[in-house]
Amino acid sequence: MKRQQFKQITNSGWFPGFLTRCVYEFMTWFVQKVNAAKPFLPIIEEGLQYADKVVVIEKKGGAGFETIDGLIDQKIERLKVDSDDFNAEKDGLYLSINSFHQFDVQKAREILNQVAQRRQPIAILEGNNDSLWQVFGMTVIVPLTVIFTAFFVKPFRLERIFFTYLIPVLPIVTLIDGFIALFKLYAPKDLDELTASVDSEAYAWRSGKLDNGRGGKIIYLLGYPTK
Numbered sequence: 001m002k003r004q005q006f007k008q009i010t011n012s013g014w015f016p017g018f019l020t021r022c023v024y025e026f027m028t029w030f031v032q033k034v035n036a037a038k039p040f041l042p043i044i045e046e047g048l049q050y051a052d053k054v055v056v057i058e059k060k061g062g063a064g065f066e067t068i069d070g071l072i073d074q075k076i077e078r079l080k081v082d083s084d085d086f087n088a089e090k091d092g093l094y095l096s097i098n099s100f101h102q103f104d105v106q107k108a109r110e111i112l113n114q115v116a117q118r119r120q121p122i123a124i125l126e127g128n129n130d131s132l133w134q135v136f137g138m139t140v141i142v143p144l145t146v147i148f149t150a151f152f153v154k155p156f157r158l159e160r161i162f163f164t165y166l167i168p169v170l171p172i173v174t175l176i177d178g179f180i181a182l183f184k185l186y187a188p189k190d191l192d193e194l195t196a197s198v199d200s201e202a203y204a205w206r207s208g209k210l211d212n213g214r215g216g217k218i219i220y221l222l223g224y225p226t227k
Contacts, residue, residue: 002130003190005104008177010061015173022160022170023177026146027062029153031127037067037097039212040125043220044072044095050121050224053077053092057111059099063127068097083107088114094122100221101126101184108186109194116200116223124221129209130187133216138178143171191221202227 010020031037048054054072056065058080069078079090083103088094094115100108115122128134150164163169186194188207195205204226209217 001105001190001193003101003105003186004183006180006183008180008184009173010177011102018159019163019169019173022157022163023174024060024062025155025157026149026153026160026170026174028064028066030142030145030149031063031067031098034214036127036212036214037063038071039210039218040068040097040123040127040220041071042210043123043125043222044068044093047093047095047121047123047222047224048076051091051093053079053090055079055081055090055092055094055120057081057083057086057094057096057099059083059096059102061099061102063098065095065097083111086111086114088118088120091118091120094120096122096124098125098127100124101128101181101186105194109197112194112223113198113200116198116203119200119203119225121222121224123223124186124191126185126219127212128182128185129217129219130182130185131217135179135182137216138182139175142178143175146171146174185219186221188219188221191219195221195223 009015010023054076079092081090147164150160191207202225205223207221209219212218
């Protein structure tokens, strides 16, 4: 498996929580501003052919389900399940948005196995990929965006201004964490390796990449019952 497990700064206990919050708020605001979650919709809509509810796999971070929530039919019921104590007891389309890379191989396999055993659909979606263009975006474009947009990110926080311009912690941490996240991504081949080890009957998996409309790709995994 190409994918590696590294701890990001914002996942570390020593890093101040208020700064982690600033990083996550920027990520969410930025993804919503550029509508980066919109390419996820075709996979989500396909998954909803097998369920009438959405079950959000909650994982602390930024640019998660909130970035796609407003684009999904508001009549569809939203449920939530804690990823730290995961149990696939709910019925619905299990949905992981920009967070599956945070799970180590054992946890990722456990989630997929439980959902498949209960024969519920699941959609794993990541807005990043392992291309050189993505590396450039994460290490150059995104940190510069942190600097140029600090006054506009909502909610407005004085600590965001202070730790962007006076002590540039936020641009540096965003650069480092974004770069590390690229190594943690499950590429389609990695996802296929995970699903190959899942014991499930009458269940199908499909993984791949799709154009994001901005010259890049998203990564997805879709699982669904076949009967």
